[in-house]
Structures are given as structure tokens and as C-alpha cells.
Amino acid sequence: MLVHICCSVDSHHFLEKLREDFPDEKLTGFFYDPNIHPYSEYKLRLLDVEYSCDRLGIELLEGPYDLEGWLGLVKGLENEPEKGDRCTVCFDNRLEVSIKKAKELGCKSFTTSLLISPKKSQDKLEIIGDKLSKEYGVDFIFKDYRSGNGMELQSKAVKENLLYRQNYCGCLFGLTAQRIQQQKLLDEMISPISNQIMPESIEERIALYKKRNILYKEDKNFKIIKQKFLNYRLLSGSVSSEKKVIPSYFLPYSSLKNKKTAGQIEYEIDNIYYLNRDETKLLTLKYFNTLANTQYENIFELIKNPPLFNDELEVRNKIAQSPYDLSCIVVLETIPDKKIEISLNSELFDDVREVIVELNK
Ligand code: SF4
Structure with missing residues (x-):
């Protein structure tokens, strides 16, 4: 089964559950997310997914970072709210590229970790998945791991594994609207011309999570704590x-x-x-x-x-x-x-x- 992965927060527990439900199935992760902006944030989320898959012993493939292609698809939908038409196009694209990959690899089925994300419409994802399934002849596996205490278990997995919890969905357009509403600086889109690593920048987080990976490999006892400043x-x-x-x-x-x-x-x-x-x-x-x-x-x-x-x-x-x-x-x-x-x-x-x-x- 090919599992499209959007981020480790959603995929870690999702993959654990899939493994329980499909014990005889080989799971392959597929990180295809050209909707994540800026590129440094994409690299950070990929770094975290690699770490999570490594912990789970699941093979991970990376799809192309086709930023221009993705921007072309959502042209005219930049001002749509989150969960609106831009998001539908975004799901369509990520699921279609994933099913093509599944077919190329000879997988019989595919699914997406987006299904566990509380901010995503499962109904919409199911409709898209089923439509693509008919078109490409690869089964779409719909699983609702959200209901019951799903969210609690997901959150527990994030804490226990010290995963990176991002605070925006991914794209420049959703992020801009979110920061305007929060009256917060759109800091993610600012990089100093000197490339100096600024406090609480994406680059600082990349350095932190790389250090986490080293400490994990060295079997060190450590925690990630928060500091207000x-x-x-x-x-x-x-x-x-x-x-x-x-x-x-x-x-x-x-x-x-x-x-x-x-x-x-x-x-x-x-x-x-x-x-x-x-x-x-x-x-x-x-x-x-x-x-x-x-x-x-x-x-x-x-x-x-x-x-x-x-x-x-x-x-x-x-x-x-x-x-x-x-x-x-x-x-x-x-x-x-x-x-x-x-x-x-x-x-x-x-x-x-x-x-x-x-x-x-
Ligand atoms: S808000 Fe999220 S799901 Fe919607 S278009 Fe942007 S990245 Fe895609």
C-alpha cells in the first residue's frame, strides 16, 4: 500500500494504525507536498517525516517539489478560505500524483494521512480517492482514525516521539490569511539576505530537529521544551x-x-x-x-x-x-x-x- 504523507504529526499515528489493520501489507510512505511553503518549511517537514518513518521502520519516498505546477493549479483561488475550492484542488493534485506513483510501483492500494487531519474534510477526500481509484484501477483505502479517542492518541504519539508540530497547513495563501487574522508577522516568508539564523525561524527549527535526530541515534535522554521570549x-x-x-x-x-x-x-x-x-x-x-x-x-x-x-x-x-x-x-x-x-x-x-x-x- 502506498501511503501519501502530508506531515509527521498526521502520519505517525496513522501509519501505526494502518500497520495494526493491515499486518500483512507492506506500507510505503510517499511525501508529495508541493503545497508547503516556503521551501525551508518543506525541508523541515520532510526531515521530520524521515525521522518518523525511520522510527517506524517504514520506507519513505519523496515526490517532486513541483511548486510552479502547484501554483498554476490554484491560480485564481488564492483568496479562497481554508477548506474551500483551493484546498479541493490541492487534495486532487496530491492524491492524483500519489495514485500514479502507486500504479508505477505496482501497489494495489493507496491512502493518505490527510484523512486523520482534524482540519481536512474526510468526505471530500473520500470522494476524490474513490474517483481516482476508478480511473487508475488502484484501491483507495478510506480509514477514519480520527473518531473515538483518535485525536488523543495522535497527540500522544506526537509528544512521545518529539515530532515537529507545525502551526499552519502549508501554503502561502492559507498562511497569509492566518497571520492577518492573528495580527502576527508573516515571519515564515522572511529570510535575512545574510542567511543569518534568526531566533524561532524555520532555519533555527531545522537545526533543532537535526540535533534531535542525532540525540535519538545516540540514545540520549532529552526533552524539547518551550520558552517564551x-x-x-x-x-x-x-x-x-x-x-x-x-x-x-x-x-x-x-x-x-x-x-x-x-x-x-x-x-x-x-x-x-x-x-x-x-x-x-x-x-x-x-x-x-x-x-x-x-x-x-x-x-x-x-x-x-x-x-x-x-x-x-x-x-x-x-x-x-x-x-x-x-x-x-x-x-x-x-x-x-x-x-x-x-x-x-x-x-x-x-x-x-x-x-x-x-x-x-
Ligand atoms: S490551506 Fe492547506 S490544503 Fe488548502 S490549499 Fe493551502 S496547503 Fe492545500
Whole structure:
């Protein structure tokens, strides 16, 4: 039987149940989900499904990540609500590619872990599965593992196996609507040009779940716990003087109440230059190199290849001498002695991240 897999949260318990109900059947997982955006999130969910299938001893195949094909199919349906027509097209596509794969592999039957997802219509999936089954001559296995205490067991499997629990269905369109409704930053679609790994970003989660895989292989005793913290994203920032933009680098947690300030250097203490407005501080790249123990030759090098986020935080702490400081701190190659204008668009927000803690045996 070929089992289309949408994510480990849905597939882990689903596969366990299928194995109970079809003990003589060889199950093969098929991860075909070009609806998952961005690509980094796709890789993260795949990583988790690989880990889950490894734990279950089930072979896993990966389908093509045909993003453009998928976008073409849902064109015109971008603004449909979740569970609407875009989702029907999305199921059609994923099930049709899966049944074709099942046929190619000579499987007699196929099914999908979408059937256990509480947010998906089982009726819709059954209609699509049965229609495809008639067309391709491969049985569609409909199973309702949701009812009764199904959801409770699914949740237990996720907890026990330390699986990655995503907080959106998958596509850019559903995610955008969800974040607007939650009045939350669409952070999943933001990647710094430097590729720096930001706190509670998809990239940080990939690193965390890779570490989980290593600890699992080493048979270590560990837990994944949640931490509430103040998160930060720099959206844009620039500095100019005498109507010329100057290369600049904003340290994390820099913020400006009105997104703009302008003033002159009022005084300098220990290589930190204080603007006479909005608690803004400036330092030279040379002094930044001293504080960060780096050797950048110009600001562009720093922008393209910055230190680790936490190392930058240490620099901020050395300058501000407070873990709660949110003032705007900017690195420049040289400090202008004329009027300085600063624009800064940044977001500070409450967030929750996962961290791994190792336990004593
Ligand atoms: S919301 Fe989910 S099911 Fe609907 S189109 Fe997007 S990814 Fe597919």
C-alpha cells in the first residue's frame, strides 16, 4: 500500500494504525507536498517525516517539489478560505500524483494521512480517492482514525516521539490569511539576505530537529521544551548624512518609536557615539571588530556574513550593559560629524521557541 504523507504529526499515528489493520501489507510512505511553503518549511517537514518513518521502520519516498505546477493549479483561488475550492484542488493534485506513483510501483492500494487531519474534510477526500481509484484501477483505502479517542492518541504519539508540530497547513495563501487574522508577522516568508539564523525561524527549527535526530541515534535522554521570549526582526534600515546614504549595520533589537530619527553626535564615551535623539548609539566598524572579535574590512562584508545572532547580542550587551536595552545601535565605517538621519523598520514581538534540554539518565 502506498501511503501519501502530508506531515509527521498526521502520519505517525496513522501509519501505526494502518500497520495494526493491515499486518500483512507492506506500507510505503510517499511525501508529495508541493503545497508547503516556503521551501525551508518543506525541508523541515520532510526531515521530520524521515525521522518518523525511520522510527517506524517504514520506507519513505519523496515526490517532486513541483511548486510552479502547484501554483498554476490554484491560480485564481488564492483568496479562497481554508477548506474551500483551493484546498479541493490541492487534495486532487496530491492524491492524483500519489495514485500514479502507486500504479508505477505496482501497489494495489493507496491512502493518505490527510484523512486523520482534524482540519481536512474526510468526505471530500473520500470522494476524490474513490474517483481516482476508478480511473487508475488502484484501491483507495478510506480509514477514519480520527473518531473515538483518535485525536488523543495522535497527540500522544506526537509528544512521545518529539515530532515537529507545525502551526499552519502549508501554503502561502492559507498562511497569509492566518497571520492577518492573528495580527502576527508573516515571519515564515522572511529570510535575512545574510542567511543569518534568526531566533524561532524555520532555519533555527531545522537545526533543532537535526540535533534531535542525532540525540535519538545516540540514545540520549532529552526533552524539547518551550520558552517564551521577546523576538526581533529587522525589516529595513538606512543611515544618511548630507543627503548621502552611508553603509550601515543595525544590531539586533534596535528599535525606533517613529521608525525615524535625526540628530547630531552629542558626546562619545569609550568609543560609543551618542546621538542627541532617541537614545541612538553609533560605533565604528573598527570598534565593532574589537567587541565581536571579528575582522570585517567594510560594512558590506558584515551585512553579507554577520556573526551568529547570539554573538551580536553579546556585542549589544557590552555596549548597552543591559539585557533589556532596545535602543537603536548602528555600526558605521566612520562617524559623520554632520547631521545624521536614520530610518529603521523593525518588529519586536512576543514569541515562543522550542529548545532541547538533555536530561541525566
Ligand atoms: S490551506 Fe492547506 S490544503 Fe488548502 S490549499 Fe493551502 S496547503 Fe492545500
